[in-house]
Amino acid sequence: SQQGEEDPQALSIQEGENATMNCSYKTSINNLQWYRQNSGRGLVHLILIRSNEREKHSGRLRVTLDTSKKSSSLLITASRAADTASYFCATGVYQFYFGTGTSLTVIP
Amino acid sequence: ETGVTQTPRHLVMGMTNKKSLKCEQHLGHNAMYWYKQSAKKPLELMFVYNFKEQTENNSVPSRFSPECPNSSHLFLHLHTLQPEDSALYLCASSQDPQGGVTNEKLFFGSGTQLSVL
Numbered sequence: 001s002q003q004g005e006e007d008p009q010a011l012s013i014q015e016g017e018n019a020t021m022n023c024s025y026k027t028s029i030n031n032l033q034w035y036r037q038n039s040g041r042g043l044v045h046l047i048l049i050r051s052n053e054r055e056k057h058s059g060r061l062r063v064t065l066d067t068s069k070k071s072s073s074l075l076i077t078a079s080r081a082a083d084t085a086s087y088f089c090a091t092g093v094y095q096f097y098f099g100t101g102t103s104l105t106v107i108p
Numbered sequence: 109e110t111g112v113t114q115t116p117r118h119l120v121m122g123m124t125n126k127k128s129l130k131c132e133q134h135l136g137h138n139a140m141y142w143y144k145q146s147a148k149k150p151l152e153l154m155f156v157y158n159f160k161e162q163t164e165n166n167s168v169p170s171r172f173s174p175e176c177p178n179s180s181h182l183f184l185h186l187h188t189l190q191p192e193d194s195a196l197y198l199c200a201s202s203q204d205p206q207g208g209v210t211n212e213k214l215f216f217g218s219g220t221q222l223s224v225l
Contacts, residue, residue, distance in 0.1 A: 035216075090214070097151075
């Protein structure tokens with residue numbers, strides 16, 4: 001299987017708390033990307049981290065990448081109800097492959 | 109609005125029907141993709157077109173037939189589908205350098221929710 005796998009499958013937190021999602025993959029990558037999907041809609045790109053980078057920030061998002069462990073994590077700080085969505089990592093070299101995602105629910 | 113438009117948003121069809129899904133991107137990208145999203149399953153990459161040429165076909169059944177007449181438009185022609193083909197079909201585009209190695213982010217449309225009865 002080429003796709004990344006997100007963990008946990010579902011996560012429920014209170015507004016204001018931090019949310020951490022993990023991604024593991026099996027093959028070589030050029031970069032790893034995280035996407036967000038609101039129910040029944042298309043995916044929206046959040047952040048891209050290249051294989052030679054270890055950490056990247058964008059607003060309330062923090063992404064880490066450990067190529068030796070073939071894993072990445074997405075941290076959303078100070079979560080809001082509007083962050084409720086599914087989050088996917090995408091990995092690959094020639095094409096991007098996605099997992100089943102982490103369903104995040106932020107309770108107001 | 110991501111710059112990728114898919115029509116229709118919803119489609120219900122019988123197993124003997126023929127229908128087409130349409131995707132149009134207004135971003136000047138050179139690569140377009142079809143993904144299938146079924147409940148509880150990873151997104152499945154179905155087809156890839158790069159510079160209007162099909163570069164990937166992930167063992168998709170022949171009842172799905174893609175068409176890319178130009179770099180801005182992508183179609184997915186459907187015929188004699190099965191109930192298990194019911195899913196959200198997502199189109200995406202990206203700007204990829206020549207050579208086939210992709211480093212750029214994908215822009216997705218809102219998808220077509222397909223139900224096969």
